[in-house]
Amino acid sequence: MATLTVLKYPHPLLKQRAHPVTRFDAELGRLAEDMLQTMYLEGGIGLAAIQVGQLRRLVVMDLRDAPGAPVAEEEDGEEVDRELRRNPRVFVNPVITASSGETVSEEGCLSVSEYTAEVRRAAKVALSYQTPAGEARQEEFEGLGAICIQHEIDHLNGLLFIDRLPPLKRQMVRKRLAKLARSA
Numbered sequence: 748m749a750t751l752t753v754l755k756y757p758h759p760l761l762k763q764r765a766h767p768v769t770r771f772d773a774e775l776g777r778l779a780e781d782m783l784q785t786m787y788l789e790g791g792i793g794l795a796a797i798q799v800g801q802l803r804r805l806v807v808m809d810l811r812d813a814p815g816a817p818v819a820e821e822e823d824g825e826e827v828d829r830e831l832r833r834n835p836r837v838f839v840n841p842v843i844t845a846s847s848g849e850t851v852s853e854e855g856c857l858s859v860s861e862y863t864a865e866v867r868r869a870a871k872v873a874l875s876y877q878t879p880a881g882e883a884r885q886e887e888f889e890g891l892g893a894i895c896i897q898h899e900i901d902h903l904n905g906l907l908f909i910d911r912l913p914p915l916k917r918q919m920v921r922k923r924l925a926k927l928a929r930s931a
């Protein structure tokens with residue numbers, strides 16, 4: 748496994764549309780593994796391939812370490828091995844086939860440093876996707892899972908969560924982030 752570099756806003760690749768995955772081979776599995784490792788290392792709960800410079804419709808996710816996630820495994824104050832708690836998920840060519848409800852929550856992104864904002868999204872989504880082996884699957888998500896999936900699919904379409912903010916706020920944020928990028 749290797750750790751990959753996460754591209755930061757305003758990297759031009761983050762505005763590109765990713766291409767459908769057509770080859771379900773060992774290399775795809777390795778990329779997903781590397782993305783998971785990178786996501787764990789950076790402390791994220793989701794990562795799209797485009798964020799590591801790969802224009803492929805591939806997303807990884809693990810909600811186990813999300814802030815506010817239930818920690819039922821931790822009994823008697825005993826720390827359970829992080830590795831054991833993990834629940835890595837891989838979605839290839841994910842498509843939202845239905846969505847309902849509305850929810851507003853604070854979002855951040857590994858590609859957008861030092862900024863979080865409230866974003867409005869569907870509360871519930873139905874997803875069709877493929878496994879790294881190419882098998883077709885369907886699954887429903889709500890809560891954080893639904894929010895994360897929508898955020899990651901946005902990445903595959905060249906959108907960041909800041910692009911979903913109201914116009915005035917979006918302008919302000921872009922200016923601030925551009926300034927930050929220049930001073931980095």
Ligand SMILES: [Zn+2]
Nearest residue numbers: 855856857858
């Ligand atoms: Zn993101």
